[in-house]
Amino acid sequence: MGVAQSWRTQSSRYRLAGSKCNECKNYYFPVTVVCSNCESDNLEVINFKGTGKLVEWTRVDEGASGFDHVVPYYFAIIQLDEGVRLSAQLVSVMDESKITDGMPVRMTFRKLMESTREGIIEYGFKAEPVNPI
Amino acid sequence: MKQRQKVAIIGTGMTAFGDLYEYEITDISNLAIFEALRSSKVSRKLIESLYVGNMGSNVFENQENLGNLISTYSGIKSPSFKIQAAEASGAVALRTAYKNILSESKDIVMVLGVEKMTETTKQPELQHALATGLDTMWETKMGATMGALFAIMAKSHMKKYGTTREQIAQVVVKNHNNGAKNPKAQFHNKLTIEKVMNSKPVATPLNLFDACAMSDGAASVILAAEDVAYSYDSDPIFIIDSKQGFAPIALHQRDSLTEFSGTKFAAEKLYKDHSISNKDISFAEVHDIFSISEIIAIESLGLVPVGEGGKATEEGVTSLDGEIPINTSGGLKARGAPLGATGIAQAIEVYEQFKGSAEKRQVKDINYAMSHSMGGSGGTSVVTLYGRGN
Amino acid sequence: MSVGIEGYGVYIPYFRITVKEIARMWNDDHKTISKGINVIEKAVPDMDEDTATISVNAARNALNHSGIDPKNLEAIYVGSESHPYAVKPTAVTVAEAIGATPYMTAADLEFACKAGTAGMQMVFGLVKANEIKYGLAIGTDCAQGRPGDALEYTAGAGGAAFIIGNEAPIATLEGMASFTTDTPDFWRREGARYPSHAGRFTGEPSYFRHTISATERLLNKLNLNVEDFDRISFHQPNGRFPLSAAKILNIPREKVEDSLCVVKVGNTYSAASMVGFARQLDLAKPGERILLVSYGSGAGSDAFSFVVTDEIENKRDRAVLVDQYISRRKELDYAMYAKHRGKFVME
Numbered sequence: 064m065g066v067a068q069s070w071r072t073q074s075s076r077y078r079l080a081g082s083k084c085n086e087c088k089n090y091y092f093p094v095t096v097v098c099s100n101c102e103s104d105n106l107e108v109i110n111f112k113g114t115g116k117l118v119e120w121t122r123v124d125e126g127a128s129g130f131d132h133v134v135p136y137y138f139a140i141i142q143l144d145e146g147v148r149l150s151a152q153l154v155s156v157m158d159e160s161k162i163t164d165g166m167p168v169r170m171t172f173r174k175l176m177e178s179t180r181e182g183i184i185e186y187g188f189k190a191e192p193v194n195p196i
Numbered sequence: 197m198k199q200r201q202k203v204a205i206i207g208t209g210m211t212a213f214g215d216l217y218e219y220e221i222t223d224i225s226n227l228a229i230f231e232a233l234r235s236s237k238v239s240r241k242l243i244e245s246l247y248v249g250n251m252g253s254n255v256f257e258n259q260e261n262l263g264n265l266i267s268t269y270s271g272i273k274s275p276s277f278k279i280q281a282a283e284a285s286g287a288v289a290l291r292t293a294y295k296n297i298l299s300e301s302k303d304i305v306m307v308l309g310v311e312k313m314t315e316t317t318k319q320p321e322l323q324h325a326l327a328t329g330l331d332t333m334w335e336t337k338m339g340a341t342m343g344a345l346f347a348i349m350a351k352s353h354m355k356k357y358g359t360t361r362e363q364i365a366q367v368v369v370k371n372h373n374n375g376a377k378n379p380k381a382q383f384h385n386k387l388t389i390e391k392v393m394n395s396k397p398v399a400t401p402l403n404l405f406d407a408c409a410m411s412d413g414a415a416s417v418i419l420a421a422e423d424v425a426y427s428y429d430s431d432p433i434f435i436i437d438s439k440q441g442f443a444p445i446a447l448h449q450r451d452s453l454t455e456f457s458g459t460k461f462a463a464e465k466l467y468k469d470h471s472i473s474n475k476d477i478s479f480a481e482v483h484d485i486f487s488i489s490e491i492i493a494i495e496s497l498g499l500v501p502v503g504e505g506g507k508a509t510e511e512g513v514t515s516l517d518g519e520i521p522i523n524t525s526g527g528l529k530a531r532g533a534p535l536g537a538t539g540i541a542q543a544i545e546v547y548e549q550f551k552g553s554a555e556k557r558q559v560k561d562i563n564y565a566m567s568h569s570m571g572g573s574g575g576t577s578v579v580t581l582y583g584r585g586n
Numbered sequence: 587m588s589v590g591i592e593g594y595g596v597y598i599p600y601f602r603i604t605v606k607e608i609a610r611m612w613n614d615d616h617k618t619i620s621k622g623i624n625v626i627e628k629a630v631p632d633m634d635e636d637t638a639t640i641s642v643n644a645a646r647n648a649l650n651h652s653g654i655d656p657k658n659l660e661a662i663y664v665g666s667e668s669h670p671y672a673v674k675p676t677a678v679t680v681a682e683a684i685g686a687t688p689y690m691t692a693a694d695l696e697f698a699c700k701a702g703t704a705g706m707q708m709v710f711g712l713v714k715a716n717e718i719k720y721g722l723a724i725g726t727d728c729a730q731g732r733p734g735d736a737l738e739y740t741a742g743a744g745g746a747a748f749i750i751g752n753e754a755p756i757a758t759l760e761g762m763a764s765f766t767t768d769t770p771d772f773w774r775r776e777g778a779r780y781p782s783h784a785g786r787f788t789g790e791p792s793y794f795r796h797t798i799s800a801t802e803r804l805l806n807k808l809n810l811n812v813e814d815f816d817r818i819s820f821h822q823p824n825g826r827f828p829l830s831a832a833k834i835l836n837i838p839r840e841k842v843e844d845s846l847c848v849v850k851v852g853n854t855y856s857a858a859s860m861v862g863f864a865r866q867l868d869l870a871k872p873g874e875r876i877l878l879v880s881y882g883s884g885a886g887s888d889a890f891s892f893v894v895t896d897e898i899e900n901k902r903d904r905a906v907l908v909d910q911y912i913s914r915r916k917e918l919d920y921a922m923y924a925k926h927r928g929k930f931v932m933e
């Protein structure tokens with residue numbers, strides 16, 4: 064990720080900034096400049112609360128570059144309370160057998176991936192169980 | 197002059213798929229291109245356009261402007277350009293060529309699908325290259341791999357429809373059985389359900405043998421307008437139609453984790469526009485980039501009832517001697533999956549089946565055939581319908 | 587209302603390595619060591635955690651607890667000896683992540699294990715001077731100990747965040763005092779991977795002299811006696827030093843014991859005395875007086891006296907207790923611990 068890209072996506076990675084269409088009331092994650100539903104550009108930036116539920120997950124044993132040394136890790140699709148879905152790693156799992164569908168999760172703050180020793184560090188959201196498991 | 201309806205395949209050429217370490221990307225392209233020219237007896241001067249389907253020359257070889265590169269080394273000096281739609285690059289290139297002929301701007305064109313993946317030797321780098329077809333910021337950065345996304349679809353499908361892990365593994369077993377009968381396939385070994393399930397874990401519940409292997413390869417077809425085709429082939433095989441369907445790029449943005457909505461859209465439109473049904477399809481080549489992908493694809497294509505893809509596979513419905521043989525070539529799994537070449541390789545398998553030259557994997561009494569290719573985790577879908585002249 | 591703590595929060599990673607497991611690696615007798623340092627295990631960050639992520643998560647807990655709008659935070663200071671960057675502040679990442687930017691000031695602080703309380707002093711000063719309404723002071727570390735060194739048994743990870751203001755404090759500040767000298771008991775040169783320390787020199791002329799002198803200075807300043815305090819949190823480089831300091835000051839050990847998170851999470855460096863203070867606040871009742879004394883090598887101590895207010899009960903249900911983080915644990919063996927802490931040469 065380039066420095067400018069890292070910088071401009073910060074609000075969505077750090078604070079779950081998204082967009083709400085003031086015309087059709089659709090929510091978007093991340094921030095967008097046009098509503099793909101009603102084509103309106105009357106959108107407002109909102110921060111999602113960061114709580115939601117686990118839709119589906121998998122334990123990744125074969126990671127891509129930047130993730131290859133941290134396997135296994137859990138990758139999940141999360142549905143936020145506002146209704147929007149996103150992809151996130153699932154962390155703070157002490158016992159994999161206790162992960163359940165629909166489990167309440169909240170967003171925590173982590174490094175997204177291993178970075179080189181000299182580049183910028185990419186931070187962002189990852190999900191964790193609301194009730195420790 | 198009546199509106200053109202169909203486009204014929206009048207020539208095919210394909211390299212064996214696998215570790216082609218001794219060849220450059222231009223070499224394997226030439227092997228496929230010149231075989232297609234020879235088989236069609238079309239002079240290369242008559243090629244009016246060259247469409248190159250390729251996913252990752254930028255990532256794998258640091259090479260772009262691929263159309264120009266391949267034109268230069270093959271001597272096909274027509275307009276040429278690369279078409280990129282991740283793993284569906286070849287199929288989108290084929291569809292674009294088909295559409296260009298229908299619009300009567302061209303009479304004879306060439307489509308090449310090519311991928312040289314073995315410059316990458318490390319698994320994480322391969323995973324990274326494949327993941328460029330996903331939403332790199334909001335999926336890949338969050339830890340998604342192709343394996344992870346298809347694993348999530350597999351888990352959902354298992355929960356929703358009771359599909360078993362064994363049924364998913366059976367896709368691989370069947371495709372390796374077919375691949376063993378295909379001289380150009382990358383893998384000729386047979387597998388068992390146990391071997392698939394005991395291979396190295398990739399993303400639960402999927403294992404290494406559920407996934408396609410890295411592969412080099414090129415495949416080329418020459419297409420001609422219906423009115424031109426008969427000068428080259430008295431019994432031409434036609435592309436009757438090719439539809440492209442859309443789904444959001446990120447899996448999390450889709451309404452369903454257990455269907456390919458773009459595939460479903462394209463297939464339904466094909467059936468409707470040509471007043472045919474799934475019963476008219478004699479066999480199909482589908483995008484089995486992961487085992488589970490074939491199960492979901494045959495459901496979304498309407499070839500088996502929704503939720504019964506696993507059961508149909510287990511019961512042999514999709515085997516070579518079943519009601520609707522799927523991936524007679526061995527599919528991406530066994531024939532090999534040089535990404536951009538796969539869509540063209542599918543068309544060549546269909547062509548060979550129609551021509552009766554598929555030897556030990558020959559399907560009998562062919563009416564219509566279908567090929568299906570996808571980019572990414574299913575955001576881009578292309579479904580193509582083939583048949584004979586009246 | 588006078589200036590005080592508006593809300594606080596901690597964050598402690600959930601991985602642990604036991605003293606027993608580290609002793610196994612280095613052929614030490616874990617019973618003797620554990621008894622000597624009064625530590626059973628220590629917290630280890632996940633592979634994707636560092637001082638910035640721990641600070642953000644602690645700060646979010648503090649924000650929830652305080653109930654204030656992050657836009658009202660006008661100063662953020664992060665004290666640590668393990669900032670992720672040599673140049674580029676941790677505090678700005680915290681500020682962005684919690685939504686406090688841009689009309690605010692921020693800086694990273696470094697003073698071994700007392701950089702966090704140095705930040706508290708600065709925020710108290712700004713609020714008292716009516717320059718800002720609210721400020722946030724954080725102490726966080728992901729401490730590194732040289733493999734095989736005595737420090738490896740205690741070098742833990744954790745963070746504590748305190749929001750300071752004068753609207754509805756749960757504990758008001760009575761006063762603060764410091765004691766600072768140039769005492770070279772522990773250091774890390776620029777570019778060095780692990781810190782060095784002066785063995786037993788870290789005790790008498792360093793930890794004890796500064797901790798006790800700062801405490802006595804504060805007592806004199808406020809005209810208080812040690813008996814006036816109900817709860818105490820000293821810096822806790824191990825589980826033994828704070829108890830010895832209490833003994834020297836004639837403080838019954840019960841007043842210190844509740845603060846001793848070090849036994850189960852190790853020495854969290856800049857966070858250590860603040861996490862101990864947070865646990866005391868978790869347990870405190872209105873009207874109680876709490877003494878907080880940090881110690882940072884090099885060396886200095888900051889002492890604070892707080893009086894708990896009725897407001898603590900109003901905010902109680904929004905607090906994430908220190909014990910919730912202490913009880914959340916997953917053990918690592920030494921090999922996984924070494925991987926987590928980046929001790930393998932990978933490139």
Ligand SMILES: [Zn+2]
Nearest residue numbers: 084087098101
């Ligand atoms: Zn709208």
